[in-house]
Amino acid sequence: MMVKHLPLWLFTAALIALITLSVSLGPYKIDWTQLAYDVVKNNQTIDTIVFFELRIPRTIMCILTGIALGTGGAALQTLLRNPLAEPSIIGISSSAALGAVLVMSFQLHLVSLFFMPAGAIIFSMAAAGLLVLISKTSHDHVTILLVGVGISLLSGAATSFLLSISDNPYAVNEIVFWMLGSLSNVSNDDLLLAMPFAMSGAIIMLSTANAQNYLIFGGEVAASSGINVKTLRAKVILGASLAVGGVTAITGMVGFIGLLSPHLVRPFVGNEPRLTLIWSPIFASALVLVADIAIRLLPTANELRLGVVTTLIGAPLFLYVIFRRFGK
Amino acid sequence: MDHIDVKNLSVCLKNYKILRSVSFTIKKGECIGLIGKNGAGKTTLLRAMQGLCPYKGLSNIAKLSYEDRARLVAWVPQIHDIVCDVKVKKLLEFTALKFCRNAEHAEQMILASLSSTNTVQLAEKNLSTLSSGELALVNIARALCQNSNFILMDEPLANLDPRQKSTLILLMKALADQNKGIIFTSHDMPAVENACDRVIALKHGALLFDETHRIKFTNARNREIFD
Numbered sequence: 174m175m176v177k178h179l180p181l182w183l184f185t186a187a188l189i190a191l192i193t194l195s196v197s198l199g200p201y202k203i204d205w206t207q208l209a210y211d212v213v214k215n216n217q218t219i220d221t222i223v224f225f226e227l228r229i230p231r232t233i234m235c236i237l238t239g240i241a242l243g244t245g246g247a248a249l250q251t252l253l254r255n256p257l258a259e260p261s262i263i264g265i266s267s268s269a270a271l272g273a274v275l276v277m278s279f280q281l282h283l284v285s286l287f288f289m290p291a292g293a294i295i296f297s298m299a300a301a302g303l304l305v306l307i308s309k310t311s312h313d314h315v316t317i318l319l320v321g322v323g324i325s326l327l328s329g330a331a332t333s334f335l336l337s338i339s340d341n342p343y344a345v346n347e348i349v350f351w352m353l354g355s356l357s358n359v360s361n362d363d364l365l366l367a368m369p370f371a372m373s374g375a376i377i378m379l380s381t382a383n384a385q386n387y388l389i390f391g392g393e394v395a396a397s398s399g400i401n402v403k404t405l406r407a408k409v410i411l412g413a414s415l416a417v418g419g420v421t422a423i424t425g426m427v428g429f430i431g432l433l434s435p436h437l438v439r440p441f442v443g444n445e446p447r448l449t450l451i452w453s454p455i456f457a458s459a460l461v462l463v464a465d466i467a468i469r470l471l472p473t474a475n476e477l478r479l480g481v482v483t484t485l486i487g488a489p490l491f492l493y494v495i496f497r498r499f500g501k
Numbered sequence: 502m503d504h505i506d507v508k509n510l511s512v513c514l515k516n517y518k519i520l521r522s523v524s525f526t527i528k529k530g531e532c533i534g535l536i537g538k539n540g541a542g543k544t545t546l547l548r549a550m551q552g553l554c555p556y557k558g559l560s561n562i563a564k565l566s567y568e569d570r571a572r573l574v575a576w577v578p579q580i581h582d583i584v585c586d587v588k589v590k591k592l593l594e595f596t597a598l599k600f601c602r603n604a605e606h607a608e609q610m611i612l613a614s615l616s617s618t619n620t621v622q623l624a625e626k627n628l629s630t631l632s633s634g635e636l637a638l639v640n641i642a643r644a645l646c647q648n649s650n651f652i653l654m655d656e657p658l659a660n661l662d663p664r665q666k667s668t669l670i671l672l673m674k675a676l677a678d679q680n681k682g683i684i685f686t687s688h689d690m691p692a693v694e695n696a697c698d699r700v701i702a703l704k705h706g707a708l709l710f711d712e713t714h715r716i717k718f719t720n721a722r723n724r725e726i727f728d
Contacts (some may be wrong), residue, residue, distance in 0.1 A: 256582045349594050386595040389628070390640060393553055393578050398596055398647065399571030444585045444627075 180441050181452055188455060191462040195232040198469050199223070226361065226387070234359040234367070235465050236458045237432075241371045241416035243457025244378040247432025247438070247450040248409045251385050253317050259432035260417040263321025264300045264328060266428070269414075269421035270352055271328040271335075272296030277348050278335050278348035286362065290370055294418030301410040302325045354425035354480025356465055363423045370419025375454065381405050385446040429487025430457050436494045440456055460487070480495045502561070504525050504528045505550065505682065506649060509558040512542070512706075519545045521707040529650055532677035533684040534572050534693035537703035538727045543686040544566035544575070544578075546703065550602065551576060561674055572600070574699035575644035577654040580636055586629040589639050592621040607646075617675070619668045633660040641669070652676065656693055670696045690718040702726050 188314045197203065201223050207218040242260060260266045272292035281288040332352070339345050361501040383390045384405050387395040396403035421427075435449050440450035464482045471477060505527040512520035520542045520637070527533060535543050549556035551574060552563030562570055593614060597607035614623045620636045623631065631639065637660055644652055658666055666689075673683050673696050684701075687693050693700060700716050701707040709726065 234650060251584055254582065388641070389583060389587060389592055389595075390580055391578075391584070393576065394640075394643075396553060397551065397574065397576035398570060399568045399599065403566045439585075443585045443591060445591060446585045449585070454641075490611075 178441065178448075178452075181455075181481035185455060188462070190387070191459055191466065192232055192236070195235060195462050195466055196224070196228045198466060199228060200211075219387050221385065228365045230359045230361050230364045231465070232462070233357050234356050234366055234420075235461045236425065237364070237367060237371045237375045238356070238420045238427055238459025239430065239456075239461040240375045240454040241420040242427065242431035242461075243434045244375045244450060245413040245417050246454035246457070247435040247446075248378045248381065248385070248411055250435050251388050251446045251450070252406060253408045254388075254391065256436070257318060257432070258321070259429075260297075260413060261426060261428045262325065262432060263304060263318065264324030265414060265417050266421055266426050267325045267328040267332070269293040269297040269299035269418040270426050271332050272418070273422050274332050274335055275347055275350070277308050277337055277351070278344065280344075285332075286366060290366055290422035293416060293422035294370060295500055297330070297414040297421070298393065300413070301414040305406055305410050308484075338454035350406040350478070352480075353478035354427040354483070355476075356424055357456075357468075357476050357479075359423065367419045367423045368423075371416045374412045374414070374416025374419060377415065379409050381408050381412075382440055382447045382450045385450055388446060399405045423480065427461070429481055429491060430460050433457075433491050433494070434460060434486050436491070502535045503650065504561075505559040507550050507559070508553045510546065510549055510560060511557045512554060513557070515615070519540075519706050520549060520556070521624075521705070523706075523708050525701060525708070527682050527684055530677055531684075532673050532697050533699045533701060535684055535686045535701050535703070536650065536651035536690070536693060536726060537709070538686070539688075541703040542706040543546055543703055544655050545706075547576070547655060547684070547686065548578075551653070565605055571647060571649070572704050573649055574653060575639055575647040575649040576650045577644045577652065577657060579655050579659070581638050582630045583636075586627050587645070588624070588627055589615075589628065589631075589642075590624040590710060592628065592639070593643055593646050596643050600647050600649075603609050610646050610648065614642040617645065617672050618642045619665070634662060634665055637661065638669070640670075651682040651684075654683070656687060657685050658687050658689045666692060690723070694718060 199459045202442050203220050203224055208224055209219045211221050246259040249260070249263065250256055272295055273289050276282050276292035303324060304317060304321060307317055329333045334349060353486050384400045387398045387400045434453045436451050438452045444451060461483070464479060466484055468477045468479060468482055508524045509520050509522045510519065510520060523546060535546065537543050545554065545680060548554045550560040550563060551570065552560070562574055565573065593611045594607065598604065599608045601607040601610050602647065612705045615624055618641050620635065620638050620642055623635055623639060628636065637657060641654070641657060657669060661669060670692055677683055694715065698715055699713045706728065
């Protein structure tokens with residue numbers, strides 16, 4: 174294993190380097206010896222507060238976002254038999270965003286922060302459920318993708334509707350900015366809110382890794398090879414909506430990560446679905462970290478929004494991957 | 502279990518009867534050709550008896566657990582597209598490792614399946630580089646790795662060149678001799694004449710005849726089936 178997937182292990186090393194970079198980058202320069210000293214002495218200083226209240230939650234949230242979107246993209250691409258499937262293109266992310274916007278526009282998030290992930294997850298599950306229903310009756314990739322695009326457009330329109338009828342311009346501004354996706358103000362509370370959903374969702378999806386290998390010739394062949402395809406499908410949908418709903422509630426929409434990372438992993442693992450699913454979250458986490466680090470390094474007046482940067486990096490990279498694979 | 506028992510199997514889709522109360526029994530060691538004109542319900546019959554689509558009636562394999570059924574019956578549908586472009590050998594490995602005692606046994610199984618379908622030279626190729634005939638043979642090799650008592654095939658002879666066809670016919674006869682039960686749909690009457698010791702014909706979703714011996718397709722018989 175160690176030697177077999179050498180590039181992947183090198184990549185894991187790069188991920189660790191990125192994590193180190195992410196916790197050390199920011200407007201405030203942490204004095205590491207001072208920090209170590211303060212931690213040992215249990216002192217509350219600016220260094221410990223910046224490190225534990227800002228840098229650590231932000232970095233872990235990057236990784237969590239990567240895990241949720243990376244597993245979601247890989248699992249959905251295999252399940253829906255479509256290389257374009259990913260949480261944001263097939264409407265899971267935008268439905269999650271709609272759920273969260275509904276919560277925000279009724280000010281429910283001021284009652285309890287828990288309403289944000291709850292709203293996001295309920296809506297992402299509704300979208301995912303509809304997709305499964307369609308994928309059951311239709312074996313056609315295009316239909317499923319079109320339904321996903323339809324769901325995505327519908328929830329986008331519903332979100333715009335909510336924004337346009339809102340009479341509180343401050344709330345509208347807040348919602349629009351949140352939707353663009355950002356990790357800059359992630360607190361430890363946010364992290365604790367998203368973590369259980371993201372991790373349980375990712376674990377549910379990863380538990381289908383072995384079974385995914387039998388989907389290569391489609392669901393019917395998988396079923397006749399002893400795989401309970403209905404359970405597999407339910408697990409992927411449940412897992413994807415939990416994970417993506419959970420992180421979207423905190424970060425807003427972060428596009429293209431789920432689409433891109435499985436495509437980046439496949440050449441290294443001989444296109445094997447199981448290994449793609451296992452490595453995709455690691456690639457995705459690195460992608461989110463790179464985007465978030467880029468945001469902090471770029472000398473812009475206001476910090477760029479993460480969702481904007483991932484799409485700006487992700488879309489051209491995705492086009493490149495597609496041209497290289499299919500454009501011969 | 503050494504036979505597949507189907508009783509009064511019916512399939513309805515939107516008030517249209519695709520299959521009307523079909524009954525038969527398949528024993529191990531039989532090589533059965535399932536014939537009938539397009540739309541007669543051949544593929545639906547094979548799918549319904551495995552419980553892969555909604556049905557009425559009885560089939561002794563439809564209600565088995567996925568695992569138990571996979572050990573008893575392998576299914577070879579027609580492949581229209583590939584989700585993940587893995588190597589042929591990898592594809593077979595996934596199945597073989599699941600159904601074989603150990604890695605060594607799996608390796609033997611893969612080699613045997615490849616050589617009996619005459620696809621050894623494809624082992625290191627990616628699925629997307631195969632022709633449709635090669636893909637069909639690889640799909641059969643995959644089913645062989647399940648080491649099941651019965652193999653159900655949908656149009657296995659379609660897309661094959663004459664050489665591949667004769668390989669497959671020989672393979673089906675050999676499998677029946679090894680006491681496996683084979684049933685396949687086909688429009689290739691000479692092949693059915695050659696390979697099958699039993700022929701089941703469907704017409705408008707109902708059983709037309711079930712001849713438990715080799716048959717010749719005369720003009721009269723062809724009219725009976727296809728008109």
